[in-house]
Amino acid sequence: MIHGSLLVIALQAGGLGAPQLEVRFIGNEGFELSDGETTILTDLPYEPGAYGYMEYDPGVLDPSGRVVSLITHRRADHFDEDLFLARDWSIIGPEEVTERLPVARVLPLSPAIQVGAFTVRPHRTAHSDVEHYSYLVLWHGLRFYFVGDTENPSHFLSVPNLTVAFLTPWLGCTAGAFGRGMNAERIVLYHQAEGEGTRGCFDAEVMQQGDSFTLRPPPA
Numbered sequence: 720m721i722h723g724s725l726l727v728i729a730l731q732a733g734g735l736g737a738p739q740l741e742v743r744f745i746g747n748e749g750f751e752l753s754d755g756e757t758t759i760l761t762d763l764p765y766e767p768g769a770y771g772y773m774e775y776d777p778g779v780l781d782p783s784g785r786v787v788s789l790i791t792h793r794r795a796d797h798f799d800e801d802l803f804l805a806r807d808w809s810i811i812g813p814e815e816v817t818e819r820l821p822v823a824r825v826l827p828l829s830p831a832i833q834v835g836a837f838t839v840r841p842h843r844t845a846h847s848d849v850e851h852y853s854y855l856v857l858w859h860g861l862r863f864y865f866v867g868d869t870e871n872p873s874h875f876l877s878v879p880n881l882t883v884a885f886l887t888p889w890l891g892c893t894a895g896a897f898g899r900g901m902n903a904e905r906i907v908l909y910h911q912a913e914g915e916g917t918r919g920c921f922d923a924e925v926m927q928q929g930d931s932f933t934l935r936p937p938p939a
Contacts, residue, residue: 746773757835758782791867813850892920
């Protein structure tokens, strides 16, 4: 389990001119992935402190370039419609979230959605009684998986060669019970309560709000 204010991984990609991706933790399942030209937000903006989860200042969200929010499901600790409408961002998410939003700001769900240098692959996964999606996000050969709140790890465990998997405490425990390895170079915990760890079920990096790490593409 790794704590720290800044985690930096340099995956050498052949020179200073190579693209660079910064990944920053905002709170709950809210991450910001930006290469300077495009920013992907996961489950942002959400209602600060909803259901007793993490507080944050929505004003810290100042993403650069084209901005797209990936929303897993409609609950307030994952999406706040008023905060979203106050910005000019686009959105990918369940119809339960997007049906009330301006059509021009909604990117239709499809097997592969191109957003700048990112490819977003939504996958319908089970969670309670809501429409829910997990997301595989690709960027210059790097592969990120955001599980959302699903209780079933089957799809996550079937996706190979992940660079980073973002896992909830409960899904990590469930995945371990399947007796299969997690196909990720690193696992980052998210949607934990303040001070909560991995419940002892698996190893993961525990980031503090505002922490970030930087990635470069793998060698060609």
